[in-house]
Amino acid sequence: MFVASGLTFLSSVLIPRSNDDGSLYQAELVSAVARELQGTLEASVPAPTQAVADQFKLSFDQLLEIYLLDPHGRDVHDRQLPRPVSRLLTADREGTPWSDPRLIVHRDGLEGYMVVGFLTAYGSLLINPAERPTLLLVMLLVSAVVSYGLARFIVLPIRHLRQAGHRVAAGDLSVRVGHTVKGRKDDIALLARDFDAMTERIDSLLTGQQRLMRDVSHELRSPLARLQALQSLARQRFKGDDQTHILDRMESESERLNQLIEEILSYARLDARHEIRRQNTDLADLLKTIVDDALTEIGDSGKDISYIGPERLTLNIDADLIHRAVENVVRNAVRFTPDGTTVQVTLTSQSESVLVTVTDQGPGVPEGDLGRLFEPFFQVDESRPPQSLGSGVGLAIARRAMQLHQGTIAADNADGGGLRVHMVLPTV
Numbered sequence: 001m002f003v004a005s006g007l008t009f010l011s012s013v014l015i016p017r018s019n020d021d022g023s024l025y026q027a028e029l030v031s032a033v034a035r036e037l038q039g040t041l042e043a044s045v046p047a048p049t050q051a052v053a054d055q056f057k058l059s060f061d062q063l064l065e066i067y068l069l070d071p072h073g074r075d076v077h078d079r080q081l082p083r084p085v086s087r088l089l090t091a092d093r094e095g096t097p098w099s100d101p102r103l104i105v106h107r108d109g110l111e112g113y114m115v116v117g118f119l120t121a122y123g124s125l126l127i128n129p130a131e132r133p134t135l136l137l138v139m140l141l142v143s144a145v146v147s148y149g150l151a152r153f154i155v156l157p158i159r160h161l162r163q164a165g166h167r168v169a170a171g172d173l174s175v176r177v178g179h180t181v182k183g184r185k186d187d188i189a190l191l192a193r194d195f196d197a198m199t200e201r202i203d204s205l206l207t208g209q210q211r212l213m214r215d216v217s218h219e220l221r222s223p224l225a226r227l228q229a230l231q232s233l234a235r236q237r238f239k240g241d242d243q244t245h246i247l248d249r250m251e252s253e254s255e256r257l258n259q260l261i262e263e264i265l266s267y268a269r270l271d272a273r274h275e276i277r278r279q280n281t282d283l284a285d286l287l288k289t290i291v292d293d294a295l296t297e298i299g300d301s302g303k304d305i306s307y308i309g310p311e312r313l314t315l316n317i318d319a320d321l322i323h324r325a326v327e328n329v330v331r332n333a334v335r336f337t338p339d340g341t342t343v344q345v346t347l348t349s350q351s352e353s354v355l356v357t358v359t360d361q362g363p364g365v366p367e368g369d370l371g372r373l374f375e376p377f378f379q380v381d382e383s384r385p386p387q388s389l390g391s392g393v394g395l396a397i398a399r400r401a402m403q404l405h406q407g408t409i410a411a412d413n414a415d416g417g418g419l420r421v422h423m424v425l426p427t428v
Contacts, residue, residue: 026063026104026117029066030066030106031106032056033052033058033068034106036055036056037113041113048113049070052068052076053076058076063119065117066115066116067079067115067118068115069089069113069115084100084102084118085118087100103116103119104117154188157192158188161177161191161192161195165195168199170403171403173202173206175199176196227254263393266393266397267376267393267400270397270400276317277318278316278318279316279317279318279319280315281314281317283313283317283347284309284311284313284347287307290345294327294331294343301339303337304342305334305342305343306343307346307347309345313349317405321404322425324401325423326345326356329358329394329398329421329423332421333359334360336362336363337362338362342361343361344357344359353424353427354424355422356424358423360418364417364419365411370411370412374396376393376396377393377396398423405425405426407424409423
Protein backbone atom coordinates (compact mmCIF):
# COMPACT_ATOMS: atom_id res chain seq x y z
CA MET A 1 0.00 0.00 0.00
CA PHE A 2 2.72 2.48 1.02
CA VAL A 3 4.98 1.39 -1.83
CA ALA A 4 2.18 1.88 -4.36
CA SER A 5 1.52 5.36 -2.95
CA GLY A 6 5.22 6.17 -3.13
CA LEU A 7 5.46 5.12 -6.76
CA THR A 8 2.37 7.15 -7.60
CA PHE A 9 3.95 10.19 -5.94
CA LEU A 10 7.21 9.58 -7.81
CA SER A 11 5.38 9.43 -11.11
CA SER A 12 3.56 12.65 -10.27
CA VAL A 13 6.93 14.33 -9.70
CA LEU A 14 8.74 12.94 -12.70
CA ILE A 15 6.11 12.89 -15.41
CA PRO A 16 5.24 16.60 -15.26
CA ARG A 17 8.93 17.31 -15.79
CA SER A 18 8.91 15.16 -18.90
CA ASN A 19 8.29 18.05 -21.26
CA ASP A 20 10.18 20.20 -23.72
CA ASP A 21 11.79 22.20 -20.89
CA GLY A 22 13.58 19.01 -19.83
CA SER A 23 14.88 18.43 -23.34
CA LEU A 24 16.07 22.07 -23.57
CA TYR A 25 17.88 21.67 -20.28
CA GLN A 26 19.81 18.67 -21.60
CA ALA A 27 20.60 20.52 -24.84
CA GLU A 28 21.87 23.51 -22.86
CA LEU A 29 24.27 21.29 -20.95
CA VAL A 30 25.70 19.94 -24.20
CA SER A 31 25.87 23.47 -25.67
CA ALA A 32 27.79 24.75 -22.66
CA VAL A 33 30.39 22.01 -23.11
CA ALA A 34 30.61 22.80 -26.84
CA ARG A 35 31.12 26.53 -26.20
CA GLU A 36 33.85 25.81 -23.70
CA LEU A 37 35.58 23.47 -26.16
CA GLN A 38 35.35 26.12 -28.87
CA GLY A 39 36.94 28.72 -26.56
CA THR A 40 39.68 26.29 -25.63
CA LEU A 41 40.45 25.61 -29.28
CA GLU A 42 40.57 29.33 -30.09
CA ALA A 43 43.03 29.80 -27.20
CA SER A 44 45.21 26.99 -28.58
CA VAL A 45 45.20 25.14 -25.25
CA PRO A 46 47.08 21.80 -25.47
CA ALA A 47 44.84 18.71 -25.19
CA PRO A 48 41.67 20.76 -25.48
CA THR A 49 39.24 17.92 -24.84
CA GLN A 50 41.05 16.96 -21.64
CA ALA A 51 40.98 20.56 -20.47
CA VAL A 52 37.22 20.73 -20.98
CA ALA A 53 36.70 17.33 -19.37
CA ASP A 54 38.50 18.58 -16.27
CA GLN A 55 35.99 21.42 -15.95
CA PHE A 56 32.71 19.69 -16.76
CA LYS A 57 30.88 16.69 -15.51
CA LEU A 58 30.13 14.51 -18.54
CA SER A 59 27.99 11.78 -16.96
CA PHE A 60 24.66 12.60 -15.32
CA ASP A 61 23.41 9.60 -13.32
CA GLN A 62 22.59 7.41 -16.31
CA LEU A 63 20.32 10.10 -17.73
CA LEU A 64 22.75 11.90 -20.06
CA GLU A 65 26.24 11.03 -21.31
CA ILE A 66 28.35 13.73 -23.02
CA TYR A 67 31.10 12.51 -25.31
CA LEU A 68 34.05 14.76 -26.32
CA LEU A 69 35.30 13.31 -29.61
CA ASP A 70 38.56 14.25 -31.30
CA PRO A 71 38.86 14.41 -35.12
CA HIS A 72 39.60 10.64 -35.10
CA GLY A 73 36.35 9.84 -33.26
CA ARG A 74 37.97 8.92 -29.94
CA ASP A 75 36.34 9.90 -26.65
CA VAL A 76 38.39 11.94 -24.19
CA HIS A 77 37.86 9.25 -21.48
CA ASP A 78 38.24 6.34 -23.90
CA ARG A 79 34.70 5.26 -23.14
CA GLN A 80 33.04 2.75 -25.39
CA LEU A 81 30.72 4.64 -27.68
CA PRO A 82 27.07 3.64 -27.72
CA ARG A 83 25.70 2.35 -31.01
CA PRO A 84 23.85 5.59 -31.99
CA VAL A 85 27.11 7.61 -31.60
CA SER A 86 29.10 5.04 -33.58
CA ARG A 87 26.51 5.12 -36.37
CA LEU A 88 26.73 8.92 -36.40
CA LEU A 89 30.49 8.80 -36.91
CA THR A 90 30.10 6.20 -39.66
CA ALA A 91 27.54 8.36 -41.46
CA ASP A 92 29.88 11.35 -41.23
CA ARG A 93 32.76 9.40 -42.80
CA GLU A 94 30.48 8.14 -45.57
CA GLY A 95 28.97 11.59 -46.10
CA THR A 96 25.42 10.34 -45.58
CA PRO A 97 22.88 12.17 -43.45
CA TRP A 98 21.80 10.38 -40.28
CA SER A 99 20.08 11.51 -37.08
CA ASP A 100 18.75 10.03 -33.87
CA PRO A 101 16.35 11.79 -31.45
CA ARG A 102 18.49 10.57 -28.56
CA LEU A 103 21.54 12.50 -29.78
CA ILE A 104 22.37 16.19 -29.25
CA VAL A 105 25.24 17.02 -31.62
CA HIS A 106 27.51 20.09 -31.76
CA ARG A 107 30.29 20.30 -34.38
CA ASP A 108 30.20 23.79 -35.91
CA GLY A 109 33.34 25.82 -35.19
CA LEU A 110 35.04 22.96 -33.34
CA GLU A 111 37.80 22.31 -35.93
CA GLY A 112 36.88 18.65 -36.46
CA TYR A 113 36.08 17.97 -32.81
CA MET A 114 32.57 16.97 -31.86
CA VAL A 115 30.46 17.21 -28.71
CA VAL A 116 27.68 14.59 -28.60
CA GLY A 117 25.07 14.33 -25.89
CA PHE A 118 23.42 10.92 -25.64
CA LEU A 119 20.14 10.41 -23.77
CA THR A 120 20.25 6.95 -22.19
CA ALA A 121 17.24 4.64 -22.25
CA TYR A 122 16.25 5.74 -18.73
CA GLY A 123 16.81 9.37 -19.55
CA SER A 124 14.76 9.02 -22.70
CA LEU A 125 11.90 7.64 -20.66
CA LEU A 126 11.96 10.68 -18.40
CA ILE A 127 12.52 13.32 -21.06
CA ASN A 128 10.77 12.14 -24.18
CA PRO A 129 6.99 12.81 -24.00
CA ALA A 130 6.36 9.86 -26.31
CA GLU A 131 7.76 7.55 -23.64
CA ARG A 132 5.40 8.70 -20.88
CA PRO A 133 2.92 5.80 -21.30
CA THR A 134 5.81 3.33 -21.07
CA LEU A 135 7.08 4.99 -17.90
CA LEU A 136 3.63 4.91 -16.33
CA LEU A 137 3.11 1.27 -17.31
CA VAL A 138 6.47 0.29 -15.81
CA MET A 139 5.60 2.05 -12.56
CA LEU A 140 2.23 0.36 -12.39
CA LEU A 141 3.78 -3.05 -13.01
CA VAL A 142 6.46 -2.47 -10.37
CA SER A 143 3.81 -1.27 -7.93
CA ALA A 144 1.67 -4.35 -8.57
CA VAL A 145 4.59 -6.75 -8.15
CA VAL A 146 5.82 -5.10 -4.95
CA SER A 147 2.30 -4.90 -3.49
CA TYR A 148 1.69 -8.57 -4.28
CA GLY A 149 4.98 -9.53 -2.66
CA LEU A 150 4.19 -7.52 0.48
CA ALA A 151 0.71 -9.04 0.64
CA ARG A 152 2.11 -12.56 0.53
CA PHE A 153 4.85 -11.70 2.99
CA ILE A 154 2.69 -9.95 5.60
CA VAL A 155 -1.03 -10.43 4.97
CA LEU A 156 -1.06 -14.14 4.06
CA PRO A 157 0.55 -15.40 7.32
CA ILE A 158 -1.81 -13.21 9.35
CA ARG A 159 -4.74 -14.67 7.41
CA HIS A 160 -3.50 -18.18 8.22
CA LEU A 161 -3.30 -17.22 11.90
CA ARG A 162 -6.83 -15.84 11.82
CA GLN A 163 -8.22 -18.98 10.18
CA ALA A 164 -6.35 -21.15 12.67
CA GLY A 165 -7.79 -19.09 15.53
CA HIS A 166 -11.30 -19.75 14.24
CA ARG A 167 -10.61 -23.48 14.08
CA VAL A 168 -9.26 -23.49 17.64
CA ALA A 169 -12.35 -21.59 18.80
CA ALA A 170 -14.45 -24.31 17.17
CA GLY A 171 -12.60 -26.97 19.18
CA ASP A 172 -10.00 -28.17 16.67
CA LEU A 173 -6.71 -28.05 18.57
CA SER A 174 -4.78 -30.02 15.96
CA VAL A 175 -4.30 -26.96 13.73
CA ARG A 176 -0.73 -25.65 13.29
CA VAL A 177 0.59 -22.63 11.34
CA GLY A 178 4.36 -22.84 11.80
CA HIS A 179 4.85 -24.48 8.39
CA THR A 180 3.37 -21.39 6.67
CA VAL A 181 6.29 -19.20 7.86
CA LYS A 182 9.06 -21.76 7.48
CA GLY A 183 12.47 -20.12 7.12
CA ARG A 184 11.33 -16.72 8.42
CA LYS A 185 12.65 -15.13 11.62
CA ASP A 186 10.55 -11.97 11.89
CA ASP A 187 7.87 -11.15 14.47
CA ILE A 188 5.12 -12.81 12.44
CA ALA A 189 7.09 -16.06 12.38
CA LEU A 190 7.66 -15.84 16.15
CA LEU A 191 3.94 -15.24 16.66
CA ALA A 192 3.10 -18.30 14.53
CA ARG A 193 5.48 -20.50 16.51
CA ASP A 194 4.09 -19.20 19.82
CA PHE A 195 0.59 -19.97 18.54
CA ASP A 196 1.64 -23.55 17.75
CA ALA A 197 3.21 -23.95 21.18
CA MET A 198 0.06 -22.61 22.84
CA THR A 199 -2.33 -24.89 20.93
CA GLU A 200 -0.07 -27.90 21.51
CA ARG A 201 -0.02 -27.21 25.25
CA ILE A 202 -3.79 -26.71 25.44
CA ASP A 203 -4.34 -29.86 23.36
CA SER A 204 -2.10 -31.82 25.71
CA LEU A 205 -3.90 -30.52 28.81
CA LEU A 206 -7.37 -31.24 27.42
CA THR A 207 -6.34 -34.66 26.18
CA GLY A 208 -5.00 -35.48 29.64
CA GLN A 209 -8.21 -34.22 31.22
CA GLN A 210 -10.36 -36.35 28.92
CA ARG A 211 -8.17 -39.38 29.54
CA LEU A 212 -8.48 -38.84 33.29
CA MET A 213 -12.27 -38.59 33.05
CA ARG A 214 -12.47 -41.81 31.04
CA ASP A 215 -10.06 -43.68 33.28
CA VAL A 216 -11.76 -42.61 36.51
CA SER A 217 -15.19 -43.45 35.11
CA HIS A 218 -14.07 -46.89 34.00
CA GLU A 219 -12.41 -47.54 37.36
CA LEU A 220 -15.62 -46.57 39.18
CA ARG A 221 -17.77 -48.86 37.08
CA SER A 222 -16.29 -52.11 38.36
CA PRO A 223 -16.83 -51.53 42.12
CA LEU A 224 -20.24 -50.04 41.34
CA ALA A 225 -21.26 -53.18 39.47
CA ARG A 226 -20.13 -55.33 42.42
CA LEU A 227 -22.03 -53.07 44.81
CA GLN A 228 -25.22 -53.46 42.80
CA ALA A 229 -24.77 -57.24 42.74
CA LEU A 230 -24.39 -57.30 46.54
CA GLN A 231 -27.52 -55.15 46.90
CA SER A 232 -29.46 -57.66 44.82
CA LEU A 233 -28.29 -60.50 47.07
CA ALA A 234 -29.12 -58.52 50.19
CA ARG A 235 -32.63 -57.84 48.94
CA GLN A 236 -33.20 -61.57 48.59
CA ARG A 237 -32.18 -62.18 52.24
CA PHE A 238 -33.80 -59.24 54.02
CA LYS A 239 -37.57 -58.98 54.03
CA GLY A 240 -38.29 -56.31 56.64
CA ASP A 241 -39.72 -52.95 55.60
CA ASP A 242 -36.92 -50.97 57.27
CA GLN A 243 -34.27 -53.11 55.66
CA THR A 244 -35.84 -52.94 52.21
CA HIS A 245 -36.20 -49.17 52.58
CA ILE A 246 -32.45 -48.89 53.17
CA LEU A 247 -31.80 -51.13 50.19
CA ASP A 248 -34.10 -48.96 48.07
CA ARG A 249 -32.06 -45.89 49.03
CA MET A 250 -28.82 -47.70 48.27
CA GLU A 251 -30.09 -48.81 44.86
CA SER A 252 -31.30 -45.30 44.08
CA GLU A 253 -27.91 -43.78 44.89
CA SER A 254 -26.12 -46.54 42.99
CA GLU A 255 -28.29 -45.92 39.95
CA ARG A 256 -27.61 -42.17 40.20
CA LEU A 257 -23.89 -42.82 40.39
CA ASN A 258 -24.10 -45.19 37.42
CA GLN A 259 -25.96 -42.56 35.40
CA LEU A 260 -23.35 -39.95 36.31
CA ILE A 261 -20.53 -42.23 35.15
CA GLU A 262 -22.35 -42.93 31.90
CA GLU A 263 -22.83 -39.22 31.24
CA ILE A 264 -19.19 -38.46 32.00
CA LEU A 265 -18.10 -41.11 29.54
CA SER A 266 -20.57 -39.81 26.94
CA TYR A 267 -19.30 -36.26 27.35
CA ALA A 268 -15.65 -37.35 27.14
CA ARG A 269 -16.31 -39.25 23.90
CA LEU A 270 -18.36 -36.40 22.46
CA ASP A 271 -15.79 -33.76 23.38
CA ALA A 272 -13.12 -35.70 21.48
CA ARG A 273 -15.22 -35.88 18.31
CA HIS A 274 -14.80 -33.44 15.42
CA GLU A 275 -17.05 -35.09 12.84
CA ILE A 276 -20.69 -36.14 12.85
CA ARG A 277 -22.81 -38.54 10.80
CA ARG A 278 -25.45 -36.41 9.11
CA GLN A 279 -28.61 -37.78 7.57
CA ASN A 280 -31.96 -36.30 6.53
CA THR A 281 -34.10 -36.40 9.67
CA ASP A 282 -37.64 -35.28 10.44
CA LEU A 283 -36.82 -32.95 13.34
CA ALA A 284 -40.49 -32.46 14.20
CA ASP A 285 -41.00 -36.22 14.60
CA LEU A 286 -37.80 -36.46 16.68
CA LEU A 287 -39.05 -33.76 19.08
CA LYS A 288 -42.46 -35.39 19.42
CA THR A 289 -40.76 -38.69 20.27
CA ILE A 290 -38.72 -36.97 23.00
CA VAL A 291 -41.90 -35.37 24.40
CA ASP A 292 -43.74 -38.73 24.46
CA ASP A 293 -40.81 -40.43 26.22
CA ALA A 294 -40.64 -37.67 28.82
CA LEU A 295 -44.40 -37.91 29.46
CA THR A 296 -43.97 -41.62 30.12
CA GLU A 297 -41.16 -40.95 32.60
CA ILE A 298 -43.00 -38.28 34.64
CA GLY A 299 -46.11 -40.48 34.98
CA ASP A 300 -48.74 -39.03 37.35
CA SER A 301 -46.58 -36.30 38.87
CA GLY A 302 -48.96 -33.60 37.64
CA LYS A 303 -46.40 -32.13 35.26
CA ASP A 304 -47.08 -31.91 31.55
CA ILE A 305 -45.07 -31.43 28.33
CA SER A 306 -46.40 -29.98 25.09
CA TYR A 307 -45.03 -29.67 21.58
CA ILE A 308 -45.74 -26.64 19.38
CA GLY A 309 -44.50 -26.62 15.81
CA PRO A 310 -44.94 -27.99 12.30
CA GLU A 311 -45.93 -31.60 11.69
CA ARG A 312 -42.86 -32.20 9.51
CA LEU A 313 -39.52 -30.44 9.17
CA THR A 314 -36.64 -32.27 7.50
CA LEU A 315 -33.07 -31.31 8.40
CA ASN A 316 -29.67 -32.83 7.61
CA ILE A 317 -28.36 -33.60 11.13
CA ASP A 318 -26.87 -36.30 13.30
CA ALA A 319 -30.15 -37.59 14.72
CA ASP A 320 -28.57 -39.38 17.71
CA LEU A 321 -26.66 -36.29 18.85
CA ILE A 322 -29.61 -33.93 18.49
CA HIS A 323 -31.90 -36.43 20.24
CA ARG A 324 -29.49 -36.62 23.17
CA ALA A 325 -29.05 -32.83 23.31
CA VAL A 326 -32.78 -31.97 23.29
CA GLU A 327 -33.62 -34.84 25.65
CA ASN A 328 -31.09 -33.56 28.20
CA VAL A 329 -32.57 -30.05 28.02
CA VAL A 330 -36.14 -31.38 28.35
CA ARG A 331 -35.23 -33.57 31.33
CA ASN A 332 -33.56 -30.60 32.99
CA ALA A 333 -36.73 -28.53 32.45
CA VAL A 334 -38.97 -31.31 33.83
CA ARG A 335 -36.75 -31.59 36.90
CA PHE A 336 -37.21 -27.93 37.87
CA THR A 337 -40.73 -27.11 36.71
CA PRO A 338 -43.28 -27.32 39.59
CA ASP A 339 -46.06 -29.87 39.74
CA GLY A 340 -49.15 -28.83 37.84
CA THR A 341 -47.17 -26.82 35.26
CA THR A 342 -46.22 -27.49 31.64
CA VAL A 343 -42.86 -27.65 29.88
CA GLN A 344 -43.19 -26.27 26.36
CA VAL A 345 -41.10 -27.53 23.43
CA THR A 346 -41.34 -25.21 20.40
CA LEU A 347 -39.97 -25.70 16.88
CA THR A 348 -39.69 -22.66 14.59
CA SER A 349 -38.36 -22.52 11.03
CA GLN A 350 -36.30 -19.42 10.19
CA SER A 351 -34.67 -18.18 6.97
CA GLU A 352 -31.34 -20.02 7.34
CA SER A 353 -31.86 -21.98 10.55
CA VAL A 354 -34.37 -23.71 12.79
CA LEU A 355 -34.96 -22.79 16.43
CA VAL A 356 -35.83 -25.29 19.16
CA THR A 357 -36.97 -23.64 22.40
CA VAL A 358 -37.60 -25.48 25.68
CA THR A 359 -39.41 -23.41 28.33
CA ASP A 360 -40.16 -24.44 31.91
CA GLN A 361 -41.96 -22.61 34.73
CA GLY A 362 -39.38 -23.22 37.41
CA PRO A 363 -37.40 -20.73 39.51
CA GLY A 364 -35.13 -19.72 36.65
CA VAL A 365 -31.40 -19.08 36.91
CA PRO A 366 -29.57 -16.02 38.34
CA GLU A 367 -28.45 -13.74 35.51
CA GLY A 368 -24.82 -14.10 36.51
CA ASP A 369 -24.98 -17.89 36.10
CA LEU A 370 -26.63 -18.02 32.66
CA GLY A 371 -23.28 -17.91 30.86
CA ARG A 372 -21.91 -20.86 32.86
CA LEU A 373 -25.02 -23.01 32.64
CA PHE A 374 -23.55 -25.23 29.89
CA GLU A 375 -20.16 -25.83 31.53
CA PRO A 376 -19.44 -29.41 32.69
CA PHE A 377 -20.37 -30.14 36.34
CA PHE A 378 -21.70 -26.64 36.95
CA GLN A 379 -24.51 -26.48 39.52
CA VAL A 380 -26.57 -23.31 39.89
CA ASP A 381 -27.29 -23.73 43.60
CA GLU A 382 -25.61 -26.51 45.55
CA SER A 383 -27.90 -25.85 48.53
CA ARG A 384 -30.85 -27.33 46.66
CA PRO A 385 -32.04 -30.81 47.66
CA PRO A 386 -30.09 -33.62 45.98
CA GLN A 387 -33.13 -34.94 44.13
CA SER A 388 -33.41 -31.63 42.24
CA LEU A 389 -29.76 -31.61 41.20
CA GLY A 390 -28.56 -33.30 38.04
CA SER A 391 -25.13 -34.56 37.14
CA GLY A 392 -24.05 -31.23 35.68
CA VAL A 393 -23.04 -32.92 32.44
CA GLY A 394 -26.29 -33.10 30.45
CA LEU A 395 -26.33 -29.46 29.35
CA ALA A 396 -22.61 -29.63 28.52
CA ILE A 397 -23.38 -32.57 26.21
CA ALA A 398 -26.14 -30.49 24.60
CA ARG A 399 -23.73 -27.61 23.97
CA ARG A 400 -21.11 -29.88 22.39
CA ALA A 401 -23.73 -31.46 20.14
CA MET A 402 -24.77 -27.98 18.94
CA GLN A 403 -21.15 -26.99 18.32
CA LEU A 404 -20.56 -30.06 16.16
CA HIS A 405 -23.53 -28.93 14.03
CA GLN A 406 -22.16 -25.34 13.83
CA GLY A 407 -25.18 -24.34 15.86
CA THR A 408 -25.61 -22.48 19.14
CA ILE A 409 -27.32 -22.97 22.47
CA ALA A 410 -28.16 -20.25 24.97
CA ALA A 411 -30.48 -19.65 27.90
CA ASP A 412 -32.43 -16.74 29.36
CA ASN A 413 -35.10 -16.21 31.97
CA ALA A 414 -38.67 -15.98 30.70
CA ASP A 415 -40.63 -12.82 31.49
CA GLY A 416 -43.26 -14.69 33.46
CA GLY A 417 -40.73 -16.86 35.28
CA GLY A 418 -38.92 -20.01 34.34
CA LEU A 419 -35.96 -20.77 32.11
CA ARG A 420 -35.88 -20.78 28.28
CA VAL A 421 -33.21 -22.69 26.41
CA HIS A 422 -32.75 -21.77 22.74
CA MET A 423 -31.06 -24.21 20.35
CA VAL A 424 -30.30 -22.94 16.84
CA LEU A 425 -29.40 -25.34 14.02
CA PRO A 426 -28.31 -24.01 10.62
CA THR A 427 -30.16 -25.31 7.57
CA VAL A 428 -27.30 -24.58 5.11
